Amino acid sequence: MLKENITELIQFKDLLHNLVIRDLTVRYKRSMLGFFWSMLNPLLNTIVFTIIFSTIFRFGVKSFIIYFLSGYQLWNFFAQSTVASSHCLLNNGPLFKRIYIPKAIFVISTVISNLFNLSLALIPLFILLPILGKGFHLSLLFLPVPLLFAVMFTVGISFLLSATAIFFHDIIDMYQIFLMPWMYLTPIVYPLDIVPKKFLFVLKLNPMFYIVECFRWPIFMGELPHLETCCLALLVATVSLLIGYLVFTKYADTFVYYI
Amino acid sequence: MNLPIVLQDVSVRYRLPKERVHSFKEFIIKSFKGHMEYEEFWALKNITFQVPPGEMLGIVGRNGAGKSTLLKLIARVMKPTRGTVRVPGKVAPMIELGGGFDHELSGRENVYLLGSILGISRREMDKKFDAISEFTELEDFMETPLRAYSSGMITRLGFAVVIAVDPEIMILDEVLAVGDTAFQEKCHAHIAKFRQAGGTILFVSHSLDQILKFCDRALWLERGEIRSWGDTPGVVRQYENFLGSVAD
Ligand SMILES: Nc1ncnc2c1ncn2[C@@H]1O[C@H](COP(=O)(O)OP(=O)(O)OP(=O)(O)O)[C@@H](O)[C@H]1O
Ligand SMILES: [Mg+2]
Numbered sequence: 001m002l003k004e005n006i007t008e009l010i011q012f013k014d015l016l017h018n019l020v021i022r023d024l025t026v027r028y029k030r031s032m033l034g035f036f037w038s039m040l041n042p043l044l045n046t047i048v049f050t051i052i053f054s055t056i057f058r059f060g061v062k063s064f065i066i067y068f069l070s071g072y073q074l075w076n077f078f079a080q081s082t083v084a085s086s087h088c089l090l091n092n093g094p095l096f097k098r099i100y101i102p103k104a105i106f107v108i109s110t111v112i113s114n115l116f117n118l119s120l121a122l123i124p125l126f127i128l129l130p131i132l133g134k135g136f137h138l139s140l141l142f143l144p145v146p147l148l149f150a151v152m153f154t155v156g157i158s159f160l161l162s163a164t165a166i167f168f169h170d171i172i173d174m175y176q177i178f179l180m181p182w183m184y185l186t187p188i189v190y191p192l193d194i195v196p197k198k199f200l201f202v203l204k205l206n207p208m209f210y211i212v213e214c215f216r217w218p219i220f221m222g223e224l225p226h227l228e229t230c231c232l233a234l235l236v237a238t239v240s241l242l243i244g245y246l247v248f249t250k251y252a253d254t255f256v257y258y259i
Numbered sequence: 260m261n262l263p264i265v266l267q268d269v270s271v272r273y274r275l276p277k278e279r280v281h282s283f284k285e286f287i288i289k290s291f292k293g294h295m296e297y298e299e300f301w302a303l304k305n306i307t308f309q310v311p312p313g314e315m316l317g318i319v320g321r322n323g324a325g326k327s328t329l330l331k332l333i334a335r336v337m338k339p340t341r342g343t344v345r346v347p348g349k350v351a352p353m354i355e356l357g358g359g360f361d362h363e364l365s366g367r368e369n370v371y372l373l374g375s376i377l378g379i380s381r382r383e384m385d386k387k388f389d390a391i392s393e394f395t396e397l398e399d400f401m402e403t404p405l406r407a408y409s410s411g412m413i414t415r416l417g418f419a420v421v422i423a424v425d426p427e428i429m430i431l432d433e434v435l436a437v438g439d440t441a442f443q444e445k446c447h448a449h450i451a452k453f454r455q456a457g458g459t460i461l462f463v464s465h466s467l468d469q470i471l472k473f474c475d476r477a478l479w480l481e482r483g484e485i486r487s488w489g490d491t492p493g494v495v496r497q498y499e500n501f502l503g504s505v506a507d
Contacts (some may be wrong), residue, residue, distance in 0.1 A: 015375040022361060022372065099352055099359055099376050100335040168283035253338045256331070257273055 005249065008102045015101065019109035024116060039124050042073060053189050062132040063220075069125045070216040071188040077118040078154050078208065079179055085110045085158030086165050086172045093259035103252045107158045111151065129219070137222035146214035146225070149237040153211055156240030159248040166255050186212055207236035262347040264310040264333060264428065264459065269342035271303040271328055271483075302328045304483045306342070312427075315450075315460040317474030317491060319467065319498050321505075324480040326463045330430050333461060348427030348459070351377060353417065353434045362406040366397060366416060369405055373420045387423045394419040394445070411437050422449055428459045436466060447473075467495050 009016070028035045046069055054064040088106045096103060129136060164171045186208045187195070195203060203209050210233035217225035275298045303325045310316045318326050331337040332344050334352035359373045370391055374384045392398050395415040405413065414437040421429070435446055450460065450473065464470055470477055470491060477494035479487040481501075487494045 011378070012375070014380045015372075017381075018372050018375045022364065022368075025368075026363060095359055095376070097331075097336065098334075101376060164283075168286060170282045170284060174283065256337050 001249070005102070005104065009105065009108070012102060012105055016105055016109050016112070019105065020113045020116070023109065023113035027113075027117075035120075039120060042069065042076065042121055043124055045072070049189055057191055057194055059191065062134075065128060066125070066132055066134050067191065067216070067220050068189060069128070070219040071186070071212045073118060073121045073125060074150055074212055074215045075183060075186060075188055075208070076121065077114055078150060078157075078211075079183070080117070081111045081114040081154045082157050082161055083172075083176060083179070084114065086161040086175055089162045089166055089255060090169070090259075093255075097256055097259050103255055104159070104248065107155065107162050107248075111155055111158060114154075115151065125219070134220070134222065137218070139218035139221075139223050142218045142224055143215065145230070146211060146218075146233065149214060149233045150211050152237035152241045153207065156237070156242070156244030159244030160240075163248045163251050163255070166251075166258050182206070182208070185209075188212065207240065210236055261312050262345075263312060264347070264461075265343075265345040266306055266308055266332070267343045267345075269303060269306045269332065269339045269344060270301060271325075271332070271337065272340040273300045273302055274298070275300065302483050303332075303339070306483075306485060308478060308485065308488055310459060310461065312348075312459050313454065313457045314475045315454060315462060315473055317470035317477040318461065318463045318480060319465075319470060319477060319495065320480035320486075321502075323482075325483045326480055327432055329480065330432050330461060330463060333428070334430055346428065349424070350428045350430060351421045351424045351426030352430040353421050353432060359417065360405055360413065363404055365404055366401040366408070367392075369416065370401075370420055373417065374423070377421065377424045379424060391419045391423050394422075396442075411439060411442070414438055415442055418446060422453070426458070428461070429453065430461050432463045433465065435464065435469065467499065471495055 046065055049068055049072075050061060050064055053059065053068075054061045057064075059067070085107050088110050089103060092106050095101065096106075161171065161175060185203060185206050187203065192203075210229055213229050214225045214233040217223065217229070306329065318329065320326050328337070330352070332339055333346055334350050335346065336352070338344075359376055360369045361372060364372065367388070370388065371381065371384055374387075375381070379387065392401055395412075395418075397412060397415060400408065400412065405416075408416070414434060418434060418438075429450075435443055438446065454460065460473075462470070462474060474491045476489060477487075477491040478485060479494050479498045479501075486501075487497050
C-alpha cells in the first residue's frame with residue numbers, strides 16, 4: 001500500500017514539480033515585492049515583538065531577536081503549510097474531479113513550496129546571527145534533523161486537515177482560530193523560564209513545543225538539543241505523520257464524491 | 260491492447276447530508292441527537308456493458324442521467340460504490356474540459372501543467388510542444404495568460420494536449436461542440452486517424468447527428484439506468500421517440 005503510493009508519487013513527480021512552481025509563481029512572480037515580503041514581513045513582526053516583549057521579559061534585545069526569529073519562522077512554516085493544505089483539496093477539486101491524480105500530491109506540493117518560503121525566511125536570521133553576536137556554531141549542521149521532524153509533523157497535520165475539510169468546510173475556519181492560542185502555548189515570544197513550574201506541563205502537552213525547541217537550540221544556544229527533546233520531537237512527528245497518512249489514504253477514494 | 264473495457268454491475272451512490280450541511284458543528288450536534296440524515300442518490304444503477312477495443316461508443320441521455328459519472332469511472336477518477344470497472348490501457352480523459360487549467364498561467368505553462376497531470380514528462384513535452392501549439396493554431400497566444408483566452412480557445416488547447424498523450428482510450432465529454440467549424444473538422448479528422456490506429460473512444464454528446472455519424476454502438480442512460488444499448492441508429496431512434504414523448 002505504502003509502496004504503491006510512493007511509486008505513484010514518483011510517477012507524478014513532474015506534476016509535483018509543476019504544482020510547486022505554480023504555487024511559487026503565483027506568490028513571487030507577479031510581484032518582486034512578494035519575494036522581499038517573505039523576508040520583510042517577519043522582520044517587521046520581529047521589530048514589533050522585540051519592542052513589546054524584550055522589555056517585558058527583560059531579555060537582551062539582541063538575544064530576543066534570535067530567540068524569537070528561530071522559533072517564529074519555524075512556526076510560520078508549520079502554520080502556513082497547514083492552513084494552505086486545509087483548502088488545497090477543495091481548491092483543486094475541479095481538477096481531480098475530471099482527471100485521475102493521486103490526491104496526496106496536492107498536500108505534499110503545498111508543504112514543499114512552504115519549505116521553500118521557509119528557506120527564504122531563514123536568510124535574515126542567518127544574516128543577523130553574526131551581527132547580533134551569536135555567531136555560527138557547528139551545531140547548525142544539526143538543523144536538517146529538526147527540520148525533518150517539522151516537515152513530518154506538518155505533513156501529518158496537513159493530511160488530516162485537508163481530508164477533514166472535504167467533509168466539513170468549517171474546519172478550515174475553526175483551525176485558523178485555534179492556531180492563535182496554539183502559537184502562544186508554544187514558547188516563541190516568551191522564554192521558557194518565565195513559565196511558572198506548575199503550568200509547564202501544559203506546554204509539554206503541546207507537540208510543537210518539542211519541535212520548536214529542537215530547532216531553536218542549535219541556533220540560540222549553539223549546541224545540540226537535549227536527547228530527550230529530540231526523541232519526543234521524533235515521536236510526535238512520527239505519530240502525526242502516521243495518523244495523517246492513514247486517515248488520508250482511507251478516505252482518498254471518496255473525496256471526489258463530495259466535491 | 261486487445262482486451263475490452265468491462266463494467267460489471269456497477270452502481271454509484273452519492274451521499275449527501277440533508278441540505279448539504281458540510282459543517283462540523285452541525286455534524287457534532289446531529290450526531291449527539293442521534294439522527295444524521297443523509298440523502299442517498301444513486302447516480303448509476305447496476306450498469307453492465309463492454310466496449311471492445313477499437314470501437315467508438317456513443318452515450319446519450321438527458322441532463323443528469325449519469326453520463327459524466329460513467330465516464331469518470333472509466334477515467335479512474337472515481338471508484339464505484341459497487342461493482343467492478345476494468346479499463347485496460349492508457350486513458351486520456353476530456354471530461355468537461357478546461358478544468359485542468361490555471362487561468363493565471365500562460366498557454367505554454369498550462370500545456371506543461373496539463374501534460375504533467377496526464378503523465379507527460381517535461382522532456383517529452385519539450386519535444387511535443389511545437390506540434391501541440393501548431394495543432395491549436397494559437398502560436399501567438401502561447402505566452403498570454405489563459406484568462407485572456409476565449410472558451411473555444413481553451414477547448415482547442417485542451418484537445419491538443421490530450422491527443423498528444425498518445426492514449427489507447429479517449430474519453431470525450433461534450434468537447435466537440437465548442438470549437439468553430441474549422442477546428443471541429445480538424446478534431447474529426449484526428450478522431451478518424453485515432454480509430455484507424457485501433458484506438459477506443461467513449462463519446463458523450465447531445466448532438467445525435469454526431470453520435471449517428473461516428474459511433475459503432477450507442478448506449479442510452481436514463482436516471483442512472485441503461486435503457487438501451489446496441490446499434491447506433493436503433494438506440495438513437497428509441498431515444499428520440501422518448502424525448503418526443505417527454506416534450507408533449
Ligand atoms: N459530486 C456530486 N454530488 C452529488 N450528486 C452528484 C455529484 N455529481 C453528480 N451528481 C448527480 O448525479 C447525477 C448524474 O450526474 P452526471 O454529471 O453524470 O449527469 P450527465 O448525464 O453528465 O448530465 P449532463 O448531460 O447535464 O452533463 C445528477 O443527478 C447529479 O446531480
Ligand atoms: Mg455531463
